[in-house]
Amino acid sequence: MKFKSVFDIIGPVMIGPSSSHTAGAARIGRVARDLFGKQPTWAKIHLYGSFAETYKGHGTDVAIIGGLLDYDTFDERIKTAFEDAKQAGLTYEFIPETAHTEHPNTARIVIGDENSEMSMVGISIGGGKTEITELNGFPLRLSGDLAAILVVHEDRSGCIANVSNCLAKYDINIGHMEVSRKEKGNMALMVIEIDQNVNAQILKEIGDLPNITQVTRIAD
Amino acid sequence: MEVLFRNVRELVERATKENKLISEIMIEQEIMITDRSREEIMTQMDRNLTVMEEAVEKGLQGVKSTSGLTGGDAVLLQNYLKKGNTLTGELMLDAVSKAVATNEVNAAMGTICATPTAGSAGVVPGTLFAVKNKLNPTREQMIRYLFTSGAFGFVVANNASISGAAGGCQAEVGSAAGMAAAAIVEMAGGSPAQCAEAFAITLKNMLGLVCDPVAGLVEVPCVKRNAMGASNSLVAADMALAGVTSRIPCDEVIDAMYKIGQTMPSSLRETGQGGLAATPTGKWLESKIFGGAVVGSGN
Numbered sequence: 103m104k105f106k107s108v109f110d111i112i113g114p115v116m117i118g119p120s121s122s123h124t125a126g127a128a129r130i131g132r133v134a135r136d137l138f139g140k141q142p143t144w145a146k147i148h149l150y151g152s153f154a155e156t157y158k159g160h161g162t163d164v165a166i167i168g169g170l171l172d173y174d175t176f177d178e179r180i181k182t183a184f185e186d187a188k189q190a191g192l193t194y195e196f197i198p199e200t201a202h203t204e205h206p207n208t209a210r211i212v213i214g215d216e217n218s219e220m221s222m223v224g225i226s227i228g229g230g231k232t233e234i235t236e237l238n239g240f241p242l243r244l245s246g247d248l249a250a251i252l253v254v255h256e257d258r259s260g261c262i263a264n265v266s267n268c269l270a271k272y273d274i275n276i277g278h279m280e281v282s283r284k285e286k287g288n289m290a291l292m293v294i295e296i297d298q299n300v301n302a303q304i305l306k307e308i309g310d311l312p313n314i315t316q317v318t319r320i321a322d
Numbered sequence: 323m324e325v326l327f328r329n330v331r332e333l334v335e336r337a338t339k340e341n342k343l344i345s346e347i348m349i350e351q352e353i354m355i356t357d358r359s360r361e362e363i364m365t366q367m368d369r370n371l372t373v374m375e376e377a378v379e380k381g382l383q384g385v386k387s388t389s390g391l392t393g394g395d396a397v398l399l400q401n402y403l404k405k406g407n408t409l410t411g412e413l414m415l416d417a418v419s420k421a422v423a424t425n426e427v428n429a430a431m432g433t434i435c436a437t438p439t440a441g442s443a444g445v446v447p448g449t450l451f452a453v454k455n456k457l458n459p460t461r462e463q464m465i466r467y468l469f470t471s472g473a474f475g476f477v478v479a480n481n482a483s484i485s486g487a488a489g490g491c492q493a494e495v496g497s498a499a500g501m502a503a504a505a506i507v508e509m510a511g512g513s514p515a516q517c518a519e520a521f522a523i524t525l526k527n528m529l530g531l532v533c534d535p536v537a538g539l540v541e542v543p544c545v546k547r548n549a550m551g552a553s554n555s556l557v558a559a560d561m562a563l564a565g566v567t568s569r570i571p572c573d574e575v576i577d578a579m580y581k582i583g584q585t586m587p588s589s590l591r592e593t594g595q596g597g598l599a600a601t602p603t604g605k606w607l608e609s610k611i612f613g614g615a616v617v618g619s620g621n
Contacts, residue, residue, distance in 0.1 A: 104479070228438075
């Protein structure tokens with residue numbers, strides 16, 4: 103079940119005009135910023151399908167930039183996100199694509215600063231609900247039934263054991279886990295679906311473990 | 323994931339067996355799934371209700387969207403209502419004006435609560451604030467109206483779709499109208515089974531509705547479709563309360579809606595390419611609004 107809470111249906115409270123193209127877009131931008139862990143200084147945003155066809159009218163562009171500036175769906179500042187981005191030193195480019203994607207509302211967000219770069223694909227599935235389908239080239243297969251945490255890490259021995267030990271310490275049960283890497287010894291990604299909710303303290307503890315680059319919780 | 327209902331049949335059976343309202347089953351499931359207290363959940367819904375109230379009020383004062391395509395119709399309707407000579411009746415037109423008010427605020431990038439989406443956000447509050455004047459509900463009953471709506475929306479979102487890009491307008495305003503119809507029935511004292519009948523009757527009459535926004539904006543025809551969604555839900559609620567039933571069970575109507583959405587061409591699923599968007603006037607409005615192709619970049 104992709105929609106779990108009644109507030110996925112009666113909600114979110116948001117700035118109009120479109121839950122999928124404005125609120126969902128803001129959420130995709132905000133998750134990207136979250137995963138990047140800091141304010142990016144540049145962003146290249148590729149839009150597909152209905153996003154590419156209608157982004158100007160729906161404010162999809164200002165909403166994604168708003169999300170990258172850490173604005174929530176109901177933040178009035180979404181309307182001035184372009185000017186705010188200028189102030190915050192974030193340059194951006196929108197690239198409407200013609201390629202066909204599995205979901206009609208798809209955005210590929212590539213962001214970075216002078217030190218690092220990240221790419222993420224998000225889809226907006228209706229009513230403001232979003233899913234992350236790809237991170238740094240790794241396809242994510244989240245069932246959507248459980249809360250999930252994403253851990254970007256260096257491909258070193260002990261990493262996986264450290265993370266699962268930390269979760270075990272807090273009595274958090276892993277329902278499903280996937281580990282993928284691009285090349286041996288390089289960047290890798292853990293996708294961990296869990297039965298209980300994790301708080302900021304646990305996330306911080308995981309983030310402080312050796313060879314962990316970034317930890318993010320995917321809400322719902 | 324453990325849930326109390328996966329479809330409308332299970333929802334109605336549970337409510338009937340336990341002699342509870344649909345809204346109560348939705349609240350119980352929310353407590354179970356999110357591990358939050360009843361009070362917290364009720365408070366959050368109360369806040370959403372307040373957002374809806376404020377959006378209606380704002381819309382009734384008159385707003386205008388940036389494109390200039392929508393705004394001001396809620397005011398026209400309220401002024402017409404005040405003359406006291408309406409053909410459809412006061413409650414009906416009040417609901418329509420408040421649905422329009424909400425969507426005009428949405429189109430003007432104001433703050434709204436998506437129910438189930440932003441483009442269809444007018445139907446549930448529009449009907450609620452009109453029916454309120456007739457049924458005099460308590461604040462709690464008004465909050466319950468949203469949980470009843472949410473219960474049906476939950477089934478549609480998980481078993482079909484509430485996205486115009488995926489399933490056309492039938493998935494958005496169609497779902498919203500069905501949700502509102504079910505909630506009206508519960509507030510008016512109808513049974514859980516009658517709520518489901520009202521939902522089914524409403525959605526049956528919204529099947530096939532395409533998503534064809536002019537210039538890709540959530541304005542034309544979205545705002546007026548919320549008006550028709552609201553009126554559709556009121557008629558269906560009255561029919562269900564009268565004892566009229568749907569020959570096709572509610573879950574099968576939802577399934578039909580899903581399958582129709584899947585076979586809809588992409589030009590009629592929120593791409594701004596077909597339907598009203600592709601009419602000469604639709605195209606002319608688009609070029610007028612976006613003029614010399616705005617370049618989507620900046621720094």
